[in-house]
Amino acid sequence: MDPDLAALDEYLADAGYDGYLVDAPGSDATQRYLSGFDAPDPFVTLYTPDSTAVLVSALEYGRAKTESQADDVSRLADYDYRSLAAKHGTHEAKARVVEAWLADRGVDAVATPERFPLGSADHLRERGIAVEPETADVVTEIRARKTPTEIEWIRATQRANEAAMAAANDLLTAATVQRAAAVDDGESAASPEDEVLVHDGEILTSERVKREIEATLLRNGCALDETIVACGAAAADPHDRGSGPLRPDEPIIVDIFPRSKTTRYHADMTRTFVKGEPTETIRQWFELTQAAMDAAFDVLEPGATGRAVHDAVCDVYEDAGWPTLRSDSTTGTGFIHSTGHGVGLEIHELPRLSPDGGELRPGQVVTVEPGLYDPAVGGMRLEDLVVVTEDGYENLTDYPFELTV
Amino acid sequence: MDPDLAALDEYLADAGYDGYLVDAPGSDATQRYLSGFDAPDPFVTLYTPDSTAVLVSALEYGRAKTESQADDVSRLADYDYRSLAAKHGTHEAKARVVEAWLADRGVDAVATPERFPLGSADHLRERGIAVEPETADVVTEIRARKTPTEIEWIRATQRANEAAMAAANDLLTAATVQRAAAVDDGESAASPEDEVLVHDGEILTSERVKREIEATLLRNGCALDETIVACGAAAADPHDRGSGPLRPDEPIIVDIFPRSKTTRYHADMTRTFVKGEPTETIRQWFELTQAAMDAAFDVLEPGATGRAVHDAVCDVYEDAGWPTLRSDSTTGTGFIHSTGHGVGLEIHELPRLSPDGGELRPGQVVTVEPGLYDPAVGGMRLEDLVVVTEDGYENLTDYPFELTV
Structure with a gap:
């Protein structure tokens, strides 16, 4: 498909962000557009001008490596998710994994879609990562111009x-057009005297x-x-x-x-x-x-x-x-x-x-x-x-x- | 359906929130659960122990009044959305409308789902409204227990x-089981010598x-x-x-x-x-x-x-x-x-x-x-x-x- 993401690169450079972070299921349009990956549960994508990285569950790891556009595929388990979840609960554990995964990529300031999940953002902000929703419609404007x-x-x-x-x-x-009384079994919403469309003997x-x-x-x-x-x-x-x-x-x-x-x-x-x-x-x-x-x-x-x-x-x-x-x-x-x-x-x-x-x-x-x-x-x-x-x-x-x- | 929302009421009272705010399309489970309304584009629902209010576009107004569970239906146009959008852009205009709509209902502190949109939250917070994602899974735990x-x-x-x-x-x-060569038109991924399942003369x-x-x-x-x-x-x-x-x-x-x-x-x-x-x-x-x-x-x-x-x-x-x-x-x-x-x-x-x-x-x-x-x-x-x-x-x-x- 190969869209032109120059406007996003420019936006990130001008505003001083290391990358663009998406946390959404594959049904989300921006997630699909940037990751090229379709998974039913939310996963995380980091776009930078040099690379596209995704962070998925163990279940999606194999498919993400073959089907996504990412050149960098990680799984939660690579960051000790299970024991973090046991200690801190799943929300906090996910945030800690994302934090470590971003740190490995030298990223501490990201722009996000306007509808990025608030809970994830608050967790990352508490951990010192700058997270700002872009309200300039940069990515949606890029998506609007089709290849x-x-x-x-x-x-x-x-x-x-x-x-x-x-x-x-x-x-x-x-x-055909008939009176409802001629075909109705009494279960439809039509009054018997109403004219209705009839096909194959049914209203x-x-x-x-x-x-x-x-x-x-x-x-x-x-x-x-x-x-x-x-x-x-x-x-x-x-x-x-x-x-x-x-x-x-x-x-x-x-x-x-x-x-x-x-x-x-x-x-x-x-x-x-x-x-x-x-x-x-x-x-x-x-x-x-x-x-x-x-x-x-x-x-x-x-x-x-x-x-x-x-x-x-x-x-x-x-x-x-x-x-x-x-x-x-x-x-x-x-x-x-x-x-x-x-x-x-x-x-x-x-x-x-x-x-x-x-x-x-x-x-x-x-x-x-x-x-x-x-x-x-x-x-x-x-x-x-x-x-x-x-x-x-x-x-x-x-x-x-x-x-x- | 009539779910038991007592746990949500208790959570809101204990934590000092006036209500629970959702901003999502009808395909979002919590939105559907609390509003009972299914619209393709995001709309806003405010649940309080006394009332369920929705804020929708003019296009969805008629349907929201008849189909949603809300006892309080407003449209963006009731809050002068068009002229606000002309002056401030659509994101800021939406936030101003939500702010005024919440103020009319005496609400200045809300809990939200963990995946509430960050852009909306930041806008509301800048305007002095307390917006906190609930990470205790209160609503998802309620949804888990079916009526x-x-x-x-x-x-x-x-x-x-x-x-x-x-x-x-x-x-x-x-x-039936046959060699691919017997049925294949050369377009399938099977090698001619492979055995494959065949139905109605096709692989x-x-x-x-x-x-x-x-x-x-x-x-x-x-x-x-x-x-x-x-x-x-x-x-x-x-x-x-x-x-x-x-x-x-x-x-x-x-x-x-x-x-x-x-x-x-x-x-x-x-x-x-x-x-x-x-x-x-x-x-x-x-x-x-x-x-x-x-x-x-x-x-x-x-x-x-x-x-x-x-x-x-x-x-x-x-x-x-x-x-x-x-x-x-x-x-x-x-x-x-x-x-x-x-x-x-x-x-x-x-x-x-x-x-x-x-x-x-x-x-x-x-x-x-x-x-x-x-x-x-x-x-x-x-x-x-x-x-x-x-x-x-x-x-x-x-x-x-x-x-x-």
Whole structure:
């Protein structure tokens, strides 16, 4: 992958730190990025401009030597951890081991991620080691600019995501509309007189569509913790995951954000579908949201700020008479989230396409996801994933915008 | 779920803290336990004996009000976050909002989890709030003792796990043994003359068995980040996930640790299989490991220490002439991990069945997983999940021990 860590080296030199210390499990993005190692329990990584060292349990030692990017692998047992734990307890023992391990490497001042564990930091500070969280986003800014390899990994995850979206789309397309009484066994949340989507003789639910999405992702080497398939009023809450019977003539938001099980890089995409006949209002929302997305793309290029991209989207919605968080910071209807976020080892990372979004740089991968929400109508959101290039952007998403299914 | 938090109340009162502060995403076990809320990005929870308050982004506000256990839900926007972020940057703005939110609740001294984010803590301390990580494991000890509801959730996850183990077992049973040359397309890691397992006309790999396990878990409402299907030399490293063709006459370790997608509670189970004819050595390992498990169960009851259970397992292996980490802390062969760990919202949590394992209490759910490892032979591990009861333990696992498939 070979990222450019020159900005970190410079930061450490300027601020007088010997290295950058991470104490986190392999699921932590910065841990994974710097160590290249994926272990379920927290382990310690020391990055210096000359070397990457990891300190792991005996259990992970063999794997760390072959799988991590570290050129220096130690285990707790090398520092007499067991007898220290018997004498001082596990927390204090771990700190003493880290202290000795740092001393062996001539390190007594480290920068850490903003979310470095407080307990470890306090222990090390008590033992005379300078430990300062870096709040300048040095490492997260480096992580935000993807190498060509990382961009290919994200593109591959988005390919799997497109297959999952197609599977959801196909289920909705194949569904019919019936009264719940005709198919319901009395256990669903639908009233007998309600019209619902029906597939294979059963009421089609959010849960059923999510299972199809997940099974498709799995076949394509990806996983996800959650996905959103939200219909009607649920869709009016941008982070409601959705549940229960899907209904005709109402917008159904499908938002999928998987990660590759191999590379751990994420992708993200949203489409909104209506089975049956969308109201005129929903049609207008759809067109307005496409216009908002186009407005964002018109601005998106290196040197533009994330704030400017967000402002372009707010302009479209506000010009059409909708409130946004820019015009009313407590509104519950209208455009009530930011325009986008970086995507990589984390599903939400830098840069921000929001009021505090800074200058965009080539290699940054961001979502563009305008949306409208009103509990009386439902929700509408459209989202593509793009990478900022030297002279604009490239869309990493290949999926059509079709409202009705 | 209604856990008994009296020990936390007592700790806060004794140490003079107003409350317990958590800053973590919903995937963090303590965050989930105290807030009952699952959001992908970090949010803040303040537990006091009188109230549970959460502070979330605008995006999560609606869901937090309906889904969290909190009786007091605020959003960043209530504290003018946007303009603070514009003036001071996001880190400082977040700290100022938390400071004001704590002040509104009369709180100026908090205990936190050991892994509370250092950056947030330093910001709050600079603003005069006492922030101390609790290293007495107060909350993790509370979490270790499960309520009847939590035990049922873990049992349900183990039911799904048994279905997944059966699916893997079935694949291995249905496989035939052939020379790789007869089926290989030249892309696998097997040499043409090697004997390999074959299923449906293709070489049966670790990856294929893992896909079957994962698909089965998915159908049963569970997910997993990783699973172990390790054959031969790979199985000699307890945390090697395994890859490539599976071979006859060698032990294949299948270790599955899923979590429920609904409750987030985990389960854990390991079996070791041999396709074909196990060597006499492997048979002895199997019997010895069953004897080690029995020895652990003989000791396991409330009042016994995790250390005593671990010692019982070490005794069996050492008496048979094997090294253990107890007899040689740097050995790479023999019994080279601890006997077990707690399981709950985290896959590894308290209590420990290890040299530093304390007194066991009713309601604690632990794995019992003795194993033997030697790169020249492979690995052997057997693992059940049990709950400590008032007068012994109850095995939550219902899966046979059959070596040959």
